[in-house]
Amino acid sequence: MKVVALLTGRGNNTLxxxxxxxxxxxxxxxxxxxxxxxxxVIDSYYCSSDDEKILRAAEKEGYERIVRPxxxxxxxxxHVDVIKxxxxxxxxxxxxxxxxxxxxxxxxTIKADWINACVxxxxxDPSLTAVVPIYEDNDHHPLRGKRVExxxxxxxxxxITGKLSTNRQDLPSCYFLSHNFWVLNTKKMIxxxxxxxxxxxxxxxxxxxxxxxxxxxxxxxxxxFIAKEWIKxxxxx
Numbered sequence: 001m002k003v004v005a006l007l008t009g010r011g012n013n014t015l016x017x018x019x020x021x022x023x024x025x026x027x028x029x030x031x032x033x034x035x036x037x038x039x040x041v042i043d044s045y046y047c048s049s050d051d052e053k054i055l056r057a058a059e060k061e062g063y064e065r066i067v068r069p070x071x072x073x074x075x076x077x078x079h080v081d082v083i084k085x086x087x088x089x090x091x092x093x094x095x096x097x098x099x100x101x102x103x104x105x106x107x108x109t110i111k112a113d114w115i116n117a118c119v120x121x122x123x124x125d126p127s128l129t130a131v132v133p134i135y136e137d138n139d140h141h142p143l144r145g146k147r148v149e150x151x152x153x154x155x156x157x158x159x160i161t162g163k164l165s166t167n168r169q170d171l172p173s174c175y176f177l178s179h180n181f182w183v184l185n186t187k188k189m190i191x192x193x194x195x196x197x198x199x200x201x202x203x204x205x206x207x208x209x210x211x212x213x214x215x216x217x218x219x220x221x222x223x224x225f226i227a228k229e230w231i232k233x234x235x236x237x
Contacts (some may be wrong), residue, residue: 001097001098001122001123002043002099003041003043003098003099003119004043004044004097005036005039005042005044005045005046006046006048007029007032007048007058008086008105009047009054009106010050010054010072011050011051012051012073015220017053019218023108023224024231031235032103032108032180033103035115036110036115037062041119043097046064046066047065047066049066049105050073066085072085080194083184083202084194087186097186098185099119099123099185100186101119101181101183102182104181106219107178107179107218108227108235109178109180109215110180114133114212118133119131121210125208128206128208129184129196129205129206130184130206131210132182132203132208132209133180133209133210134175134209135176135215136175138168138171138174139168140174141168141171143160143164143171176215178215180215184202188204189204216230
């Protein structure tokens with residue numbers, strides 16, 4: 001099964017130039033880009049961005065540039081539209097293949113072995129529409145969430161009866177999607193018109209998972225420090 005990687009990152013962010021800020025001598029995007037280059041399962045590499053600094057940094061790691069149009073470079077732009085645009089451009093250059101590995105430029109918590117494992121899961125079971133890393137986080141469990149109605153707090157999830165423990169350990173396990181990389185069944189995604197389980201409909205409805213300990217998205221300066229500590233502990237050239 002042919003595997004194509006699409007590194008995505010835009011330049012218009014609240015934390016200026018976050019995808020190319022320096023961490024231990026490399027731009028942020030170097031770490032996800034380099035991990036994917038070490039994954040032997042991937043055949044082709046592309047980077048989608050509106051930002052020349054991002055595109056140049058990705059090219060240094062062997063990624064072919066895809067320049068995004070302005071409408072895909074806004075804070076309100078949707079990832080699904082970036083993926084559609086990337087697939088359209090790639091398909092004009094080569095066969096888009098069976099599996100698309102979307103790599104997010106602002107998340108350093110990624111390893112080549114993880115990518116290889118997720119791709120193998122899809123290769124072993126082609127009925128899967130996606131395989132994605134997840135992490136457990138009961139601190140932010142939906143049963144602990146609140147909504148504001150009429151100036152007062154209400155339970156976010158309606159219709160729940162009985163008592164709930166305030167201890168996160170007593171709640172059923174809750175998992176969140178990691179924004180480091182996503183392995184997508186390209187043909188099934190296109191056939192379904194990118195419609196599936198919300199809010200990431202492009203992942204389809206038969207989603208496999210790969211459990212990791214944590215995921216660090218870089219949105220603020222403090223995230224750079226946390227990412228640096230993760231790299232010191234886990235990164236290998």
